[in-house]
Amino acid sequence: xxxxxxxxxxxxxxxxxxxxxxxxxxxxxxxxxxxxxxxxxxxxxxxxxxxxxxxxxxxxxxxxxxxxxxxxxxxxxxxxxxxxxxxxxxxxxxxxxxxxxxxxxxxxxxxxxxxxxxxxxxxxxxxxxxxxxxxxxxxxxxxxxxxxxxxxxxxxxxxxxxxxxxxxxxxxxxxxxxxxxxxxxxxxxxxxxxxxxxxxxxxxxxxxxxxxxxxxxxxxxxxxxxxxxxxxxxxxxxxxxxxxxxxxxxxxxxxxxxxxxx
Ligand code: NAD
Numbered sequence: 001x002x003x004x005x006x007x008x009x010x011x012x013x014x015x016x017x018x019x020x021x022x023x024x025x026x027x028x029x030x031x032x033x034x035x036x037x038x039x040x041x042x043x044x045x046x047x048x049x050x051x052x053x054x055x056x057x058x059x060x061x062x063x064x065x066x067x068x069x070x071x072x073x074x075x076x077x078x079x080x081x082x083x084x085x086x087x088x089x090x091x092x093x094x095x096x097x098x099x100x101x102x103x104x105x106x107x108x109x110x111x112x113x114x115x116x117x118x119x120x121x122x123x124x125x126x127x128x129x130x131x132x133x134x135x136x137x138x139x140x141x142x143x144x145x146x147x148x149x150x151x152x153x154x155x156x157x158x159x160x161x162x163x164x165x166x167x168x169x170x171x172x173x174x175x176x177x178x179x180x181x182x183x184x185x186x187x188x189x190x191x192x193x194x195x196x197x198x199x200x201x202x203x204x205x206x207x208x209x210x211x212x213x214x215x216x217x218x219x220x221x222x223x224x225x226x227x228x229x230x231x232x233x234x235x236x237x238x239x240x241x242x243x244x245x246x247x248x249x250x251x252x253x254x255x256x257x258x259x260x261x262x
Contacts, residue, residue: 013093021230
């Protein structure tokens with residue numbers, strides 16, 4: 001029997017990129033999956049049906065917007081309506097906006113903090129009472145190397161990701177003897193739509209082309225000139241959900257090609 005058979009996982013922002021890789025890894029271990037995210041309805045249905053076919057587990061979808069607490073609570077309610085429980089919560093949804101701090105649009109600041117930080121607070125608050133009642137749960141927060149170090153032009157993102165590590169530590173301490181662990185992953189570069197947009201913006205500004213900008217994006221921050229994959233991140237989340245990881249809690253885990261080693 002797969003290690004997560006009978007468990008239910010809600011993965012926020014899993015209609016694309018890293019979240020979809022995490023959902024696939026947990027489904028491969030037998031967990032029922034609540035996919036979540038925004039985007040083209042047909043593409044989301046194709047992803048949902050493909051995951052269900054490949055894994056044999058039930059896969060449902062929520063399209064709640066996480067920019068408000070009410071939206072986050074609607075997503076958790078959607079998961080409860082579809083499955084009756086949430087055992088694993090992966091707070092993965094995130095957005096990026098880049099601008100110098102003095103020019104950073106106020107609305108963009110609010111959106112980045114809401115989706116990358118406040119949504120994890122609201123989702124953890126709404127999803128953990130059931131985990132406590134059942135004596136088992138896993139919360140995994142997808143932070144970033146930018147949860148540990150800063151970069152220019154990313155004030156809201158870096159602030160949100162540092163905040164997410166703080167939230168992770170407090171939740172880990174509060175839930176220490178409940179059967180729930182709370183950890184954070186700090187990935188370096190992963191080639192997803194979020195990063196492809198940054199590479200395309202750099203290529204448009206410099207005129208040097210996507211390949212050249214991809215190489216310099218990697219080399220500026222990471223000693224290792226290689227992207228981490230959504231599958232590798234999914235494997236680490238699956239390990240955190242295993243029994244072997246039962247005493248790992250409150251940890252910021254770098255998976256970043258050496259970005260934060262220096
Ligand atoms: P992505 O753009 O591919 O996916 C983001 C997901 O979040 C999508 O499913 C999208 O629908 C959802 N989302 C965005 N805004 C939303 C909103 N208002 N309400 C609900 N859902 C919303 O991004 P990704 O690269 O896969 O990033 C996933 C997570 O990993 C993010 O938290 C990101 O900060 C983090 N991360 C990414 C990288 C990287 O290099 N790609 C590195 C470190 C950390």
